[in-house]
Amino acid sequence: MPANPLHKLMIGAMPLMPRALTWRFSRRYIAGTHLDDAYRAVRELNEVGCTGTIDVLGEDITNQDQVNTALQLYRETLDGIQDNALQCGISVKLSELGLRFDVDGCESAMRALMSSARQHENFVRIDMEDSSVTSVTLDIYRELRRDFDQVGAVIQSCLHRSAQDVADLMAEGPTDIRLCKGIYIEPEDIAFTDADDIRDSFSELLDQLLEGGARVGIATHDPVLVERAEASIKRLGIEKDQYEFQMLLGVTERLRKRLVADGHSLRVYVPFGELWYQYSMRRLRENPNIAGHIIKNLFVRN
Ligand SMILES: Cc1cc2nc3c(=O)[nH]c(=O)nc-3n(C[C@H](O)[C@H](O)[C@H](O)COP(=O)(O)OP(=O)(O)OC[C@H]3O[C@@H](n4cnc5c(N)ncnc54)[C@H](O)[C@@H]3O)c2cc1C
Numbered sequence: 001m002p003a004n005p006l007h008k009l010m011i012g013a014m015p016l017m018p019r020a021l022t023w024r025f026s027r028r029y030i031a032g033t034h035l036d037d038a039y040r041a042v043r044e045l046n047e048v049g050c051t052g053t054i055d056v057l058g059e060d061i062t063n064q065d066q067v068n069t070a071l072q073l074y075r076e077t078l079d080g081i082q083d084n085a086l087q088c089g090i091s092v093k094l095s096e097l098g099l100r101f102d103v104d105g106c107e108s109a110m111r112a113l114m115s116s117a118r119q120h121e122n123f124v125r126i127d128m129e130d131s132s133v134t135s136v137t138l139d140i141y142r143e144l145r146r147d148f149d150q151v152g153a154v155i156q157s158c159l160h161r162s163a164q165d166v167a168d169l170m171a172e173g174p175t176d177i178r179l180c181k182g183i184y185i186e187p188e189d190i191a192f193t194d195a196d197d198i199r200d201s202f203s204e205l206l207d208q209l210l211e212g213g214a215r216v217g218i219a220t221h222d223p224v225l226v227e228r229a230e231a232s233i234k235r236l237g238i239e240k241d242q243y244e245f246q247m248l249l250g251v252t253e254r255l256r257k258r259l260v261a262d263g264h265s266l267r268v269y270v271p272f273g274e275l276w277y278q279y280s281m282r283r284l285r286e287n288p289n290i291a292g293h294i295i296k297n298l299f300v301r302n
Pocket of ligand 1: 091126127129154156178180181182183184219220221222223246247248250251252268269
């Protein structure tokens with residue numbers, strides 16, 4: 001979707017704002033700066049019938065020390081999830097484990113993380129980043145799932161390639177996919193840019209995944225897509241253990257509650273960490289239209 005000029009202007013002005021003010025915008029979407037903040041957020045979600053997935057904020061790191069630090073923090077996260085008896089997995093960006101400067105090292109770090117997750121009987125979702133790393137991210141997912149059951153990937157419905165990726169992944173073995181629209185602004189030759197096309201692609205991919213027997217995280221707050229997903233689940237007679245809805249912390253809480261009340265499983269993405277400021281600014285730069293949600297959130301709770 002093209003960026004709204006007003007939102008672009010707002011993003012341009014954000015670095016001039018005091019951090020405390022930026023925190024006011026961001027805190028609804030971020031559990032806090034420390035692991036305990038994330039545990040608290042997940043505990044509250046568990047109490048209202050949702051599961052969680054914790055994201056340690058950080059990406060595009062540039063050296064091995066940072067990889068080791070991220071890995072250590074993710075291991076602590078897995079320990080804490082178990083110690084606190086939380087219903088919660090983790091979500092990881094491969095660029096946080098060195099993808100952009102050492103692909104083999106990144107895969108080794110992921111293997112180390114997967115071993116910890118296996119010991120904890122927990123699940124690791126590999127987030128999807130921009131299209132420059134789609135292929136390598138899916139390749140690492142392929143390698144990992146040969147040796148580990150509890151790993152999943154993400155498919156973005158905005159990309160033209162996604163139907164083929166889904167077909168290939170499902171042909172190769174058991175597949176666990178989070179399906180989302182995709183947050184990165186991508187060029188027209190590789191991605192749909194029209195909102196309706198992205199929606200239609202999402203619904204087609206969802207049916208493709210469900211019919212093919214994949215386990216699916218339906219990650220959207222779009223009421224039209226939620227309604228279509230509910231219709232597909234009913235029409236195809238999909239069992240509860242084959243899918244869950246997924247939403248971001250602080251977004252469309254009313255829709256979230258409605259889905260839980262209707263008996264659907266629902267997982268909430270819970271980001272936390274010292275790097276919240278960089279994360280928020282980067283997200284906004286990547287897709288200035290998010291600024292529209294932020295402005296709206298100052299006034300409206302949906
Ligand atoms: C659990 C989860 C994991 C994700 N993981 C990835 C990933 O790995 N890679 C990736 O590229 N993208 C990821 N995304 C982001 C996703 O690609 C979309 O950018 C995002 O979900 C917005 O799309 P939407 O389907 O909710 O539809 P939209 O049309 O953007 O939103 C529908 C409605 O939801 C509400 N809404 C949506 N976002 C917000 C917000 N931030 N604040 C307030 N209201 C909002 C608004 O009411 C809006 O009208 C993830 C999303 C979720 C929910």
